[in-house]
Amino acid sequence: xxxxxxxxxxxxxxxxxxxVAQTLGAYVDPLAETISLPPLPFDLAGVKxxxxxxxxxxxxxxxxxxxxxxxxxxxxxxxxxxSEFRYRDPVYEPGGLALFISQSGETADTLAALRxxxxxxxxxxxxxxxxxxxxxxxxxxxxxxxxxPEIGVASTKAFTCQLAVLAAFAIALGKAKGRxxxxxxxxxxxxxxxxxxxxxxxxxxxxxxxALALPLSKARDILYIGRGPxxxxxxxxxxxxxxxxxxxxxxxxxxxxxxxPIALIDENVPVIVIAPSxxxxxxxxxxxxxxxxxxxxxxxxxxxAGLAEHGAGTAATIEMPSVDPFISPLITAIPVQLLAYHVxxxxxxxxxxxxxxxxxxxxx
Ligand code: M6R
Numbered sequence: 001x002x003x004x005x006x007x008x009x010x011x012x013x014x015x016x017x018x019x020v021a022q023t024l025g026a027y028v029d030p031l032a033e034t035i036s037l038p039p040l041p042f043d044l045a046g047v048k049x050x051x052x053x054x055x056x057x058x059x060x061x062x063x064x065x066x067x068x069x070x071x072x073x074x075x076x077x078x079x080x081x082x083s084e085f086r087y088r089d090p091v092y093e094p095g096g097l098a099l100f101i102s103q104s105g106e107t108a109d110t111l112a113a114l115r116x117x118x119x120x121x122x123x124x125x126x127x128x129x130x131x132x133x134x135x136x137x138x139x140x141x142x143x144x145x146x147x148x149p150e151i152g153v154a155s156t157k158a159f160t161c162q163l164a165v166l167a168a169f170a171i172a173l174g175k176a177k178g179r180x181x182x183x184x185x186x187x188x189x190x191x192x193x194x195x196x197x198x199x200x201x202x203x204x205x206x207x208x209x210x211a212l213a214l215p216l217s218k219a220r221d222i223l224y225i226g227r228g229p230x231x232x233x234x235x236x237x238x239x240x241x242x243x244x245x246x247x248x249x250x251x252x253x254x255x256x257x258x259x260x261p262i263a264l265i266d267e268n269v270p271v272i273v274i275a276p277s278x279x280x281x282x283x284x285x286x287x288x289x290x291x292x293x294x295x296x297x298x299x300x301x302x303x304x305a306g307l308a309e310h311g312a313g314t315a316a317t318i319e320m321p322s323v324d325p326f327i328s329p330l331i332t333a334i335p336v337q338l339l340a341y342h343v344x345x346x347x348x349x350x351x352x353x354x355x356x357x358x359x360x361x362x363x364x
Contacts, residue, residue, distance in 0.1 A: 009152035033186035044176035048095035063232035065166035072174030082109035092120035105133020202334035213342035226274035240340035
């Protein structure tokens with residue numbers, strides 16, 4: 001039931017600190033500061049490459065994970081949406097791990113891709129929320145998320161739980177490949193344990209986001225930009241907004257803007273800039289300034305330090321807690337979800353049951 005919340009989506013956004021903690025609890029030993037995975041039917045150290053396949057928001061969780069997997073395990077990672085994957089006639093090599101991500105565990109394209117990769121001799125891992133689902137049964141290695149039932153069609157808590165599992169898996173793979181030392185593992189695990197409290201902080205952005213919703217709800221197009229893992233977060237922001245508010249939205253890699261999309265910018269186009277402090281901040285800010293120079297309305301999502309440095313001249317700022325870049329996608333997710341939710345409320349759309357969409361897509 002919805003409890004005190006107006007919609008399942010709002011309830012599920014607010015559940016995230018708890019369900020992410022629950023999910024991490026299945027992978028993390030907080031005292032030993034180590035990761036443990038369920039029993040493995042194959043040797044993780046022998047994994048030579050990872051192919052991620054999923055749809056929609058689950059695909060975007062996978063896209064964030066590509067950064068973690070490549071930086072921690074130093075093996076090649078590819079990602080593709082499930083509806084296209086088989087049409088590439090993918091090349092399967094020994095030692096390949098195919099990793100499927102799905103809330104429902106029933107999405108037709110993802111399931112078909114899983115069976116294709118299995119027939120191709122790949123090890124199959126699946127990050128799945130519904131434990132009794134077909135994908136959960138057919139995977140060699142099931143990596144469950146413990147988000148509980150997700151009712152809202154727009155995925156929120158399943159997404160952040162997927163990120164939590166993928167971050168833990170990346171650490172485990174890095175360790176198995178001899179790339180993550182025990183000291184580094186302890187540092188990363190400690191960061192994971194900080195996520196729930198930082199998520200609670202991030203939920204406090206709701207009031208400032210509510211104040212932006214009415215003007216944003218009048219926009220015809222909204223762009224989201226980010227760099228590195230903030231790029232898939234920009235894609236996720238745009239997907240969430242399109243899905244429930246029906247406003248046309250696009251996510252772009254911040255540096256790609258000047259290769260075309262910047263032609264869209266005028267004083268009517270809001271641009272949500274996802275730029276937490278860290279290694280990519282200055283470059284994203286310079287892309288933000290290119291937007292401002294063309295009259296675009298910039299909404300900057302950053303932490304206190306980032307906003308103090310570059311918040312001036314924007315249409316509005318959203319302050320998220322300051323966290324290590326390793327965990328920032330899980331924290332950024334919250335204001336991104338709240339923004340879509342409040343814009344949809346301002347538009348009066350059916351948040352939990354958006355038009356034309358189904359919770360589980362069981363046709364190809
Ligand atoms: O059940 P799955 O995770 O496999 O579903 C994948 C997509 O259909 C799903 O994430 C969809 O994009 C959501 N409605 C996004 O909010």
